[in-house]
Structure formats: C-alpha cells, structure tokens
Amino acid sequence: MKLYILSALILFTFSACDNWKPDFKHANTKAQKIMTDEFLWNPIEETSPFGNDDGADAIMEFRKWRKQNQSQDPTVFVEKLLAEWNYSVYNYHQTDTIEIHNFIESKDIGARLYFGIDDVIIATGFGQFIIEGTIDKNLKELILIALKRQLLPFSMKLIDVDHRNKRALQLTRMIEIINAT
Secondary structure, three states, rough: HHHHHHHHHHHHHHHOOOOOOHHHHHHHHHHHHHHOOOOOOOOOOOOOOOHHHHHHHHHHHHHHEEEEEEEEHHHHHHHHHHHHHOOOOOOOOOOOOOHHHHHHOOOOOHHHHHHHHHHHHHHHHHHHHHHHOOHHHHHHHHHHHHHHHHHOOOHHHHOOHHHHHHHHHHHHHHHHHHHHH
C-alpha cells in the first residue's frame, strides 16, 4: 500500500510539474526550422502568436485540449474556447470591412473582441504547428484569413500609429510562415 501511494505521489508530482511552454526549446523541429524570427517567441510582443493575453491562454488551453482530442479538427477547439470565454463572434471568414466595423460598433468592447478572436485563431494555428509540426487544413485557412484581416487598412487604423509598420511586417512574416507549412 505504501509503495502504491508513493508511486501515485511521484506520478502526480511529475505531471503537475509540466514545464512546457510555447518556446523554441519545446517546439517541434519543423517549427524550429521555419519559425526563426525572434519576435515569434517573445512572450510580450503583442503581434507574436503567444505574446498577447488571448494568444498565451489559447495555446495552453489548446495543448491540454489536444491531448484528449487528437483526431478532432482544431477549429472545433477555437469555437469551444471562444464560447467558454463568452466572446461574441462573427463569421470567422469575414473580411468585409463594413461587417467588421458593424461588429466592432455593436459592442462596448468590440475592437477588443475583434482582435481577441483573431489572436485565438492565430495562437491555435501556430500552437498546433509548434506542438505537432503541422497545421490542419481548415485551421490553416482560418489563420491566413485572420492574419490578412489584421493587415486590412481598417484594422491597422485601430493600432497605435507608432506600431503599425512593425505590426504589418510581423503579420506579413507570419503569413509567409503559414504558407511554408
């Protein structure tokens, strides 16, 4: 009995001490080869996949979810997480600036939700790539739409003018990386 309790305690200790994080060291080798830009791994760079609150939380939740749902389409996770967070959502494939503007204006924190939804999509896609070395076709399509949506002049106007050029370069680089996967 004592041996059983000790074994259970050791197992619990090791599983509770999971030190994985979305960094270069823990990434799949395919991701390490392609994701060479330093900003991608910066935990406080707002444009990086995991450097914003929604992206950081999404990758950690996706990793947990994926362990139990390896055969499911990751877009199911995106929908589930946004519902859990009570995020009002719009059509993820939307790039019509009038529709996006209407969504933003219809909420007190519409711009925050708009960016947060894309942050979740982007983090989930890059997360799948760094964990598995691949990105599901449906999710890849959604990530590219989210990244391109963030590059729309309408979206860039919502960003502080001092950060727009840097953000545009980083978003463009992320599109290149997703296209290379």
